[in-house]
Amino acid sequence: MKWRSLPESAPESGTRRLYEVYADRKELIARYVPADIQAIHARVVEELKQSGIAERILPAGATAPAFELPDHNGVIVRSSDLTERGPLVICFIRGRWCPFCVGQMEAMNAIVPELQELGASLVGISPQTVHHSYLMTDQHRLRFPLLSDVGNKVARQFGLVYRVPEYQQDVYRRAFTNLPFVNGDESWELPIPATFILGQRESAGEAPAPHHLSPKNPAHAILYASAKPDYTDRPEPAEILGRIPQLLS
DSSP: OOOTTSOOOOOOOSOSOHHHHHHHHHHHHHHHSOHHHHHHHHHHHHHHHHHTHHHHSOOTTSEEEOOEEEOTTSOEEEHHHHHHHSOEEEEEOOOTTOHHHHHHHHHHHTTHHHHHHTTOEEEEEESSOHHHHHHHHHHHTOOSOEEEOGGGHHHHHTTOEEEOOHHHHHHHHHTTOOHHHHHSSSOOEEEOOEEEEEEEGGGGTOOOOOGGGSSSSOEEEEEEEEEOSOTTOOOOHHHHHHHHHHHHO
16 A cells, blocks of 8 residues: 555565664655644644553553454464464554554564564454455565454454544545545544564463463463554564563573
């Protein structure tokens, strides 16, 4: 998907750090996006910070529910199956229309072989439909499942969901970012971009799950969590890679 008002860019090679990629995209935004539009997006970020949403997001050490979602091909992916193999890295993103989400997915794509060597799995989760997840995966040649969380059901359980304010909805409409079409609902809800590493409860030294969570409704231990209202502030893939051996030791 072409980012409206911004030039199309080629996929990143994976050799640059994510903050460098983001710096370039911020420069393009500063150059091509009108100042009043930039101010609206900045206002939303500030309001999210003031809302206290960051304090309500599930932190490291908390328990997260297992989930199952369709991937970009419509195949059901179960978190419990992935955590049986090793740590599960989850990146919650807004969608293929967001240049910062695209940059993160391309950067994470570059470390898939290293994650596999560590026995870890990676999935992306967004509220966009399976069709749009397929288009994103195909365009950016992603080598990991991109799961479709229509209605933000899973993101809501992690405490990530907010409603796009009406004054920003108008901006998206003018930029042809049709969230009801991309996400398949009229809620205008998005997740705060977030990265988690999940493991089986025992891997975090916790007691076995209560009866109501196992085996039909299992839970995962959150081993690492990074979620910030500022959608341009996301962890470096190298940080994620460095965390996993620490969590396994």
